[in-house]
Amino acid sequence: MKARQELTTPSGEEARPLRQAQGRHLRVLLAIDLEAVSDMQLLMGELQAGNPYHLEIAGIAREGTVVYQDAVEKGADVVLLSPTIPGYSPEVVQRLYHYEEHPILTVALVPTVGDWAVTMEKAGAMGHLTTPLSPESISRLAAMLPPAVRDAYGYRTSDKYVPRLSPEVAQIVDRGGWRRQTVAFWAPSGGVGKTTLSVNVAAALGVIANKRTLLIDTDMNKGDAHLLLDLEGEEKNVYALAKQLVTFGNVTPLDVKRFLTPYRRSNLSVLIGIPQTWMASDASLAGEQGMRLIKNLLELTEPAYDFIVFDLGQTYNHPVHLTVLQQADLIxxxxNSTVTSLYAGHKALGALRQAGLLEGDRLRVVVNKYHPRHGISRREVQDALEGLPTFAEIAAGENQEVTIALNDGEPVVLADGKAQVAQDILQLSAALYPPLADIRELQAGKKSGFLERFLRLRPSAGSGHRSGQAFGG
Structure with missing residues (x-):
């Protein structure tokens, strides 16, 4: 897990205010609870005109529902936000950061009691100050804000930034032409990148496209998809849900929701896999009970999500794997373009056909980590798989980007969207949700005013985070 960085006073170049070099101080919006009179008085006094901090008060917001509007209208660079302000919602933190013109950073003002610091920083706050405030805490804040703002601006202009579309723009982009689907990523041999693909496709749909997406790790060989998202799953996982089904005889939508883990402040949720391999043979996941779990789970979740993405283990005869393969809309x-992988794929096709799982044109071949210099041609790949055409091809040679993203606990489509492997995965995801192609075009043209032209060319709506560096205080 990533550790939160403490608020410390920088020195040298980092202490130079970003706005000062441009002849303007950083503008700060105060969104503080009315009862915090002493904090408000201190801020008003310390940040009055001519203060040495190179900060100026942009305005005061008394309601959480108007914080975003006030910050935009008053040209704020930073919002000092108390979670106890009436109408506060964590979503405002992300809205501020993803404001189209420039990132607006949030610093949480939190009491010493409770976990507000953790929850607000998970929502995207750049850091926190504990209340009651003191002149020293304001001095630390003033020292840290310029490099934090500079870093946020730098990240915004980088290829790694993934913008969040407003609901209005999302309606224009989403012209229909897609349907809700349950898809399963499966491979009969290990090490081919199945989990990497399932996690990244789920992230593309749930984070970039902002569609309601559920990633379910039902790999009965090992449950590690959550590691690629930097999530913890010791208590809330598919095994714990299965045990509840056995204990109580049934589960409700609310029961399922309690076992899901949200990914940041996005529309992606995750049902984490088994934390120990022995759990795959437990009575709650084996035999009829395992089949019942998957059927009940789909019955309860399919109405609530646009996309459900399964990550499956290698063995197709485990009842959990088999039931998912039977129930999925697409497999x-x-x-990989290796002899062992293609041999396993060839053998698996026979078993799947015998089980009746190849009916209805549900199978799609994805060749991951392909490179023509591996010695196996595209034609040979197709011949090995009984003539099935390749639906998607993910380029090899980008393992550095994938490895860095994996170790950082972030999908490569979010961490390095310009990498070829990320582009290939996004193209695969766009086959499920075609508006992703428009969203990618929006992202690519953001700096050249593409959004304005996009809205002008599409006047009618159709049918159908990364946060910056955090610091503590």
Missing amino acids: FLVV
Whole structure:
């Protein structure tokens, strides 16, 4: 897990205010609870005109529902936000950061009691100050804000930034032409990148496209998809849900929701896999009970989500794997351009056909980590898989980007969207949700005023975070 950085006073170049070099101080919006009279008085006194901090008060917001509007209208660079302000919602932190013109940073003003600091920083706050405030805490804040703002601006202009579309723009982009689907990523051999693909496709749909997406890790060999998202799953996981089904005889939508883990402040939720391999043979996941779990789970979740993405283990005869393969709208068979992977894929096709799982044109071949210099041609890949055409091809040679993203606990489509492997995965995701192609075009053209032209060219709506560096205080 990433550790939160403490608020410390920088020195040298980092202490130079970003706005000062441009002849303007950083503008701060105060969104503080009415009862925090002493804090408000201190801020008003310390940040009055001519203060040495190079900060100026942009305004005061008394309601959480108007914080975003006030920050935009008053040209704020930073919002000092108390979670106890009436109408506060964590979503405002992300809205501020993803403001189209420039990032507006949030610093949480939190009491010493409770976990507000953790929850607000998870929502995207750049850091926190504990209340009651003191002149020293304001001095630390003033020292840290310029480099934090500079870093946020730098990240915004980088290729790694993933903007969040407003609901209005999302309606224009989403012209229909897609349907809700349950998809399964499956490979009969290990090490082909099945989990990497399932996690990244889920992130593309749930974070970039902002569609309601559920990633379910039902790999009965190992449950590690959550590690690629930097999530913890010791208590809330598919095994714990299965045990509840056995204990109480049934589960409700509310029961399922309690076992899900949200990914940041996005529309992606995760049902984490088994934390120990022995759990796959437990009575709650084996035999009829395992089949019942998957059927009940889909019955309860399919109405609530636009996309459900399963990460499956290698063995197709485990009842959990088999039931998912039977129930999924699409099965992505993941192979590599290696003899062992293609041999396993060839053998699996026979077993799947015998089980009646190849009916209805549900199978799609995804060749992951492909490179023509590996010695196996595209034609040979197709011949090995009984003539099935390749639905998607993910380029090899970008393992550095994937490895860095994996170790950082972030999908590569979010961490390095310009990398070829990320582009290939986004193209695969766009096959499920075609408006993703428009969203990617929006992102690419953001700096050149593409959004304005996009809205002008599409006047009618159709049918159908990364946060910056955090610091503590």
